[in-house]
Amino acid sequence: MIDHDRANILMVDDQPGKLLSYEVILAPLGENLIKARTAREALDQLLRHDFAVVLMDVSMPEIDGFELADMLRQHPRFQKTAIIFISGVHLSDLDRIKGYESGAVDYISVPVIPELLRAKVSVFVELHRTNRQLERLNSDLERRVEERTQQLRESEELLRERADLLELASEAIMVRDLKGIIQFWNSGAESLYGWRRDEVLGKPLHEVLQTKFPGGYESAQAALTETGTWDGNLTQITRDGREVVVACRKAFKAGGSAILEINRDITAQLKAEDALRKNERWAAMGRVAGIIAHEINNPLESITNTFYLLRDHPSLDEEARYYAQLGEQELHRVAHITRQTLGFYRESERPVEVSIASLLDEILELRLRRLEFENITVEKKYRDKGTIQGFPVELKQVFLNLIGNAVQAMPEGGRLRLHVFEPWPRNIQQSLVCISICDTGSGIDPEHAKHLFEPFFTTKSTKGTGLGLWISKGIIQKYGGSIRFRSMPVASGHVTCFQVLLPNADFRCIEEPAQAFPQADPIQVLAGGLDGR
Amino acid sequence: MAADSTGVTILCVDDEDLPRTLRKLILEKQGYQVITATSGEEALRLLDRGGIHLVLTDQLMPGMVGTELTKLVKSTKPGMPVILISGVNEIPPDAIFADRFISKVGGPELLFDTVAEVLASYAARTETE
Numbered sequence: 210m211i212d213h214d215r216a217n218i219l220m221v222d223d224q225p226g227k228l229l230s231y232e233v234i235l236a237p238l239g240e241n242l243i244k245a246r247t248a249r250e251a252l253d254q255l256l257r258h259d260f261a262v263v264l265m266d267v268s269m270p271e272i273d274g275f276e277l278a279d280m281l282r283q284h285p286r287f288q289k290t291a292i293i294f295i296s297g298v299h300l301s302d303l304d305r306i307k308g309y310e311s312g313a314v315d316y317i318s319v320p321v322i323p324e325l326l327r328a329k330v331s332v333f334v335e336l337h338r339t340n341r342q343l344e345r346l347n348s349d350l351e352r353r354v355e356e357r358t359q360q361l362r363e364s365e366e367l368l369r370e371r372a373d374l375l376e377l378a379s380e381a382i383m384v385r386d387l388k389g390i391i392q393f394w395n396s397g398a399e400s401l402y403g404w405r406r407d408e409v410l411g412k413p414l415h416e417v418l419q420t421k422f423p424g425g426y427e428s429a430q431a432a433l434t435e436t437g438t439w440d441g442n443l444t445q446i447t448r449d450g451r452e453v454v455v456a457c458r459k460a461f462k463a464g465g466s467a468i469l470e471i472n473r474d475i476t477a478q479l480k481a482e483d484a485l486r487k488n489e490r491w492a493a494m495g496r497v498a499g500i501i502a503h504e505i506n507n508p509l510e511s512i513t514n515t516f517y518l519l520r521d522h523p524s525l526d527e528e529a530r531y532y533a534q535l536g537e538q539e540l541h542r543v544a545h546i547t548r549q550t551l552g553f554y555r556e557s558e559r560p561v562e563v564s565i566a567s568l569l570d571e572i573l574e575l576r577l578r579r580l581e582f583e584n585i586t587v588e589k590k591y592r593d594k595g596t597i598q599g600f601p602v603e604l605k606q607v608f609l610n611l612i613g614n615a616v617q618a619m620p621e622g623g624r625l626r627l628h629v630f631e632p633w634p635r636n637i638q639q640s641l642v643c644i645s646i647c648d649t650g651s652g653i654d655p656e657h658a659k660h661l662f663e664p665f666f667t668t669k670s671t672k673g674t675g676l677g678l679w680i681s682k683g684i685i686q687k688y689g690g691s692i693r694f695r696s697m698p699v700a701s702g703h704v705t706c707f708q709v710l711l712p713n714a715d716f717r718c719i720e721e722p723a724q725a726f727p728q729a730d731p732i733q734v735l736a737g738g739l740d741g742r
Numbered sequence: 743m744a745a746d747s748t749g750v751t752i753l754c755v756d757d758e759d760l761p762r763t764l765r766k767l768i769l770e771k772q773g774y775q776v777i778t779a780t781s782g783e784e785a786l787r788l789l790d791r792g793g794i795h796l797v798l799t800d801q802l803m804p805g806m807v808g809t810e811l812t813k814l815v816k817s818t819k820p821g822m823p824v825i826l827i828s829g830v831n832e833i834p835p836d837a838i839f840a841d842r843f844i845s846k847v848g849g850p851e852l853l854f855d856t857v858a859e860v861l862a863s864y865a866a867r868t869e870t871e
Contacts, residue, residue: 506829507761510846514764517850518771541849548847575855 216261216334217241221251221277222295223269231264234323235330248272252280260290261337262330267296278314291333293317293326381455381472384462389413392467401455401474403448414470418445429459433468437461442475454479505547513540565595565644565711566629568605572612573627584622592630595642597713603684610677611646611707618650618705632710640713645706652703653696661694685709747773750861754778755785755799755811761846765798765827768850774857782806786814789822796861798853801828801837809836821868823860827853 218240220231228244235242243258245251248271251263263281265274272280274294281287294316315329375382381398385391391414394406402418409417415426421444422429433439440458447453455472462469516537519525525533573580573587580587615625626647631640653661660666664679685692690711697704752774756762759780766776777794779785782805785797797815801808812824816839826840829847837843841860844852 503829506846507758510829511761511764513849514761514768517768518764544847544849548845 215239215241216337217243217258218330218334219243219245219251219254219258219260219263221245221248221264221269221274222266223247224266227266227295231321231326234321234326238327238331238334240334248277248280251277255281255287255290262291262293262333264293264295264330267294291315291337293329293333295319295321379473381470381474383414383470383472384467385414385470386467389415391417398472401447401453401472402445420445433459433461443472445472452476502547509540509544509547513537513544516540560598560600562596563599563601563604565597565604565608565642566591566593568601569608569612569627569629569644572605572609576612576616580616580625583616583619585616585619586624588624588626590626590628590630592628593642595629595644595711597642597688597711599688599711607681607684607709608644608646610681611709614677615646615648615650615705615707618648618652623649623702642711642713644709644711646709647704647706649702649704652698652705653694658694658696662692685711688712746858746861749775750795751775751777751793752857753785753788753794753797753799755780755782755797755803755808757781757800757803761800765853768853769798769857772854782808782811782814785811789815789819794822796857797822797824798857799824799826801826801830801834807834809834809839812836812840821864823864825856825860 218235218238220228220235220242222228222231223246225246228246232242232244240261243254243260245254248269251265254260255263265277267274269277274296278292278294281290281292292314294314295318296316297319315333317326317329376396378395378397379400381401382393382395383391383398384393391409391412394404394409396406399405404417414420420426423441423443429439429441438458438460440456443455443457445453445455453474453476456475457473458471460469461467516533519530519533520537521530522533569589569591573589612625612627619625624647626645628643628645628647630643630645632643654668657666657668662678662682666679682692688711690709692707692709694705694707696706752769754762754766754769754776755778756765757780762778762780766778769776777788779788781803782799785799788794789797797811799808799811806814808826808828812826813836815822815824824840826837826843827846828843829845833843841863842856844856
């Protein structure tokens, strides 16, 4: 760096003639020459400018050159200022000069040889100039270092903020190296998977999570390597063994040394979508069923009536009567099926008080003749009226179904027992009504037990849609109740009991009766053994 | 419940011929007298002539539907039993005005039982009055 600034040179001498001569000698150097006649003037100038070199006459009245130099040496700002003493060569002077070890010091003896003076001054000026350059470079460098440090500080702050944001993210954000070893695990990952950071760092990611890739691990890796990113749904296991489905996005970190993975738990979302789809299907089925029902019911009635008229018609011979009977039987089955599947009655708008005991009596009344005919004795034990708020038609459907099943289980006759009571222990907050329907029929095969409440499951070969119990269970559940059964062998055969529990609460929450196709889900079944009644 | 059909005349209303005819035939087989109408309006005219003990009407008919007919009958002849019979599964809200609402899928037995029950309850009522 070439410095074109002119350096300042201070010339101190009490004799103006000498100052002039120095001026003339040094003029060719092209620098700034400043004169001072006394030490005090010199100090004044020194305070005002920055000098490359001070030319000092040793012998001055008042404060001489040495004294001035001493003063300078004490002042931190001027400690390093270059000084050239102008002196007659006295031994004592020389010694003195040599005593100045700090700073650039030189001397020139009188009479002054112009070239020598110029040379010496030039040297110091150059020295000064170089020093200045160095200083400037230094401060420049220092400035740059300070800027850089500030930048680093800012980016560090930003990283810290981002790391905090990563912690705020509810998604699981993880980083793993190319071998799959976990390097970063945010708090979202901790809450999604249940593994703490310190438990998983250093472990293989897909082993910890037992990840199942839809197309296999290799194909996912291949896609990732090819395009740099991959997204898809994965099935993983949490720390407590729960299966979750996550929407995953993987990407290579810049540089390709690690893989960033961001996972969002979509298990609940998928379940909700699934349930919604199912509901829509049920609703659609319900609508179709309604249409079919109406279209079928009308001609069905006519045909049924026709067969009724044919029954025992005098003009029919035995063979024709037989055919008519067959037709009527099959038609009866069609009616039964449509009643069960399509013929779901809509009820009164609001729930009313229903006495279960009375409901059972109504059903028995309807079937009285048939029961007598089939050799079935009926035992009623109504310890309670069993009054609940509900919809009578659907409740009647439930017990019609259960009593119907019981009767059908006893083709050779038997005993039908109906109990209505409040079960022990009595709960103060909520009273329950328990209705038990028992038969002495053929019992329930343990193999069938687990399927009993499933739709389309039936053990009746000729009749039965397999929907009765499923529909009944749906209705009972809607009341917040439960149904269970037990079947056990006894000396004379089997005893099978179905027990319905209905809370005797005020059902303000029930707005409308059950839909035609209730949702099915597993129930507890007691098969075999007494349950302490 | 033995059905006493002697001297009982039922008005059977339905816009569709076959169903109406067949319903009439089975009721006659059961021992009832049956008069038919193809619409609510015709039914009302026939009722005015008198001699009818029970109205059995279909719900879905063009013009006046069963529930409308029921309301009109009940408002002019409160002592007249009315039974609604239908192929629809949804009980219309006004069905409450009828004495019973039964499904066509219930079969002849259901129809006979319901008619007998309703007639018996009305007979009991008039006895106590």
